[in-house]
Amino acid sequence: MEIVIASGKGGVGKSTLTGSLITLLKDYVIAAVDADAEAPNLHLIFNVDRWEEEREVIAAHSARINESCINCGICDNVCIYEAIYEADGQRKIKEYLCEGCGACRAVCPVEGAIEIFPSVSGWIRIANTSYGPLVSAELDVGKPNSGKLVTEEKNIAKNWVKEGRAKHVIVDAAAGIGCQVIASLSGANKAILVAEPTPSSLSDLMRAYGLTQHFRIEAFLVINKYGINPGYDGLERFSRENGVEIIGRIPYHSSVPKSLASMKPLVEFAPNSPPAKEIKKIAEIVEGWL
Ligand code: SF4
């Protein structure tokens, strides 16, 4: 079983829910995939202090200007990322801004003055936590191809299932509906969409739900910070109109930020708090899927 926890928007409590679900269901041997390569945080919730394995992923390209450059400046005009600059009478490239598109090389009058080379797009890291194996990714500053990183993470987790190191996979997707989220959802069995009771969160939820429909993934809804907007019923209406079952209504509580600050899953930090009790009910539903 591969379950993705997603939302159209960041900061709605996905990682809190993911960390607590994996904690409660650890007897089912779940591989955790932190698929938010721009801001990974599951390792913080699981208090990982040592990576078992860490490796670079070469999935990007960068440009380099060599000494045959005549400093004509023609390349400046085609770099829409403004990665090319002049210093000490020489053209240079800021690697963190360069997308490796090759436009500068195409217009350069000096053959071979600009080289395009494969570069590090990020890192994949693996840890053995008290709650099961974790694979995490981190994108290098300014680098694209985050979808590739997520696909690689998921392949690692799927191999763990094949090898018997894990039995199920739970993916904590990035916010939004970009390539990281598309890669997270691709091939998943079920999606839990997390939203807050506000019109803007509903709008983001609808976009994330559209992706699950594209991939024909059965979607469920968890309302986080339930009760912060009394009288607002947009999420319930969305649920009714689209046949998306609401499997949890997690109330806002001060224990949530405190658990994050303590680097502990909420259900361990404050097991009797109202949100932890609601997450336990959600875990019982998820348990029925495993
Ligand atoms: S176009 Fe080529 S030769 Fe001209 S400044 Fe750029 S790298 Fe140098």
Ligand code: SF4
């Ligand atoms: S490869 Fe593209 S992004 Fe990089 S410096 Fe050249 S034009 Fe700019």
